[in-house]
Amino acid sequence: MRHIFHAILPIIVIVLLNGCFFSTDDDQKWVLEPDGSTAFALSRDGRFALVYSLENHLVLWDLYQDKKLANLGEQDPQAHTVSTIRISDNGRYAVTATQTNFAVWDLAWTQAEGLWSIDDALIVDADVSSNGKQVLLALTNGKAIYVNLETGRRLEFLAHQDKVNTVAISPNGKYALSGGNDHFAYLWDTQNGQVIREFRHKQRVNRVALQRDGKYALTSDVGNDAIIWDLKTGDKISHLHSFSRQLIFSTARFSDSGRLLVTGTPSSRIIVWESQSGDKIDGFETTPKKDTRPPRAVVYDAAFDHKNRVISGTSAGIAQAWKLDD
Template structure:
């Protein structure tokens, strides 16, 4: 009888270990190199599509543009002409022409080649939640706390307000040419819409609030994720589901998302240090790593703000709240 109980317990232990080893939290890898971009931690960050540039906002040092090829500081910018506001949203245009920075009630556009400011813009109606900019800096898109997504043509001054959402906006994305937008909010919905007319092309429904959206830069796919356990990749032409990310966590929040150039891979970052690469075709996780928590930070964690593919997808770059650019390598 004793031998039977022992064997039974041993079987349960082995089965439990097998389930854990095959689950959502396989042992992640670590960075192969790191470069400090701020000595006080970051409040927001963006990476250019090619990983060449990092845009990092910190409370103590303002907004800094780094050239990652030469590991040199290119420019430092202040959000306001009068005072240094707290920049919580930043973005870089697909063609590396301009960058945009935003605080609660102001955004600014910057020329990335000259460092010159191209304009400061006040937003008084509601606070900015997320921001994006088109190639050349002509168009800016931002989501607000009053359920509205605003599209602005900075060349003509034309302004379009998208009113499809019924609750506050959490995440937005803009196509490189500025003609299409994706927005997600607390109303359990994400909308893919035409910025020239405001017309909805597709609506993507979720069982909880939509916390992160992203567009494939070539116009093939959209990504939408909610606050619980549904993260989906959609075909933009038809609006049909391509895949759902496969994980067993009951709750998973994504803080950054990016498709690779060929539309075959998706990189994600989370508020708890986890960087992952997924197959677009079937949603399978192919690799994962952890960014480094800042020394002395409490708790020992870091929010991943931005990720980029490099070297034909063999390398990933990540910018996090630790204020450090980290480089990760995928196994062949």
Template sequence: MLIIRTLLLTSLISLTIACQPHHSDATKQVPHAATGAYDAAISSDGRYSIVSSVEHGVAVWDNQVNGLKFQWYLSEDEQNMVVALDISADSYAAVTATREEFAVWDLESGENLGFYKINQSHIRDIAISNKGRYVMYGRADGVAVHIDLTTGRRIEFLGHQEKINAVALSPNGFYALTGGNDYSAYLWDTRTGQVVYRFNHASRVTQVALDPQARFAFTAGSKKQASIWDLTTGAQHSNLQYIARQKIFSAVRFSDDAKWLATGSPSRELAMWNIDTGERVLDYQVAARANSQPKSAVVFAVAFAENNQLITESSSGLSEYFEIKRKQ
């Protein structure tokens, strides 16, 4: 049963008490989940956050006023946890997914726009286009599915040979980027299913992202390769410069001017990179999750916010703000 509920003042008080700040480089922290989150997404302008947790279902926060706008529940079953989220680039709609089903929501009214169940494999990641018209998800069986929610048209992309780990969708819904355990990422046309570019890696691809203006794509492997690709030519534009032999990225976002890339990791790390050179120009840490041993947190989402800031959502249950101070 689908339920939409607004958060009462008592919920805000309990959140503040439960989410006590832990060491972080943030200039501001706002509690969004009492005992930690399972996943989160932030709108492209940083205004909205949606956070999945056991206590609060999917909580929709308006970051401009630090207030909770809606709570969405897909099921009475606590085990049916939302594990993938996305917000359209125009902040019109959001999509929330469990392993077996997904729902589309109007971000202005909180109204549910559709509830869908899949009957094969399970969802690994999901994305939504502007106006909430198109949804695309990657499955554990290596199939990516693109659906036009207006017409019902459905196309399956069969290019991957193993499970899909990450997906991204262009704002108009016409292009998809998918990365999987087959050491490959594909940029493909959702209208035809045809491959535009294939980006090869030496390890499984764990993260992908698209620049909303269609200038660049980002793909990252589980070993030392995180690349930015020129979507005009398909050539590598730059490679992120880091020493670690293995590095996982759990969040990524292009800046509007396509000069910077922000990333988050499962080890609390927040970083910003020069897109042209691959140089890391900023390093921060988000707050550790309460009672975690060792003290750690996964950065689920990052966005470029107003006033020269980065905003993050992490498994600590906190929304955090970081001042952008680039290296000279």
């Protein structure tokens, strides 16, 4: 018996250290696209979902009412695949992007504000301000581009020395956060392109996020360095605690107050963190698309709703609600 205990003890320790206990018991589930989606975004409160699939193209849902609100259709006449969707902080607008063009949508009127093309590189990521007039793009040529659609003003941020992987814009459109393959993330002013904060990583930065009031930022690389920063001082608040060799995020979002951070991975997992300590406080595993091998789904977006839940949206075309521990 003692030999058996000593044999399994290392396994128990490894499981505990890696935090491998992820709940699969959701509180609610919405199967929006049974054949899967290539892009999926949630409003900040988790109520609205904008989903793209090859079969149905762009569809807007109200999850609270479990109701399809509108079929927005194809983004462009060529029906290029949408790979990125972000909904503005106030939930009114959305930006959708293929690799070569992007569109801004007024979700209240369920119609497009316009379609714009990028011809010097491929679009990797995008974000939109609350007024729907300011868009931020991450490009493969090392540029982060800010565009004011109302005035036509375009600013190219050139501090990155390699591909830009991830961007976030403040709700008022005045500040941008970008991260790239050059191991740097920058907080910068969209009016003049001036760098406000510089965050250095040891590996490629693949995910950034801004707290809506500008208090905090997350910068995360493809290793296991995921750091929450105080934007007013530039000081590190916490390092997300993980024993995994890689901690790669496909999405990240702060709660409204910034007290919590929710992240999603390309391998189905959602983790909720306490911002000040960097400790994991909850974890969930999303439902994969039926009959997929391996049984995994990319978590495209996650948000906190008003019922003390996390809402997730994945490549399986499924939205799920997860009850948080009190």
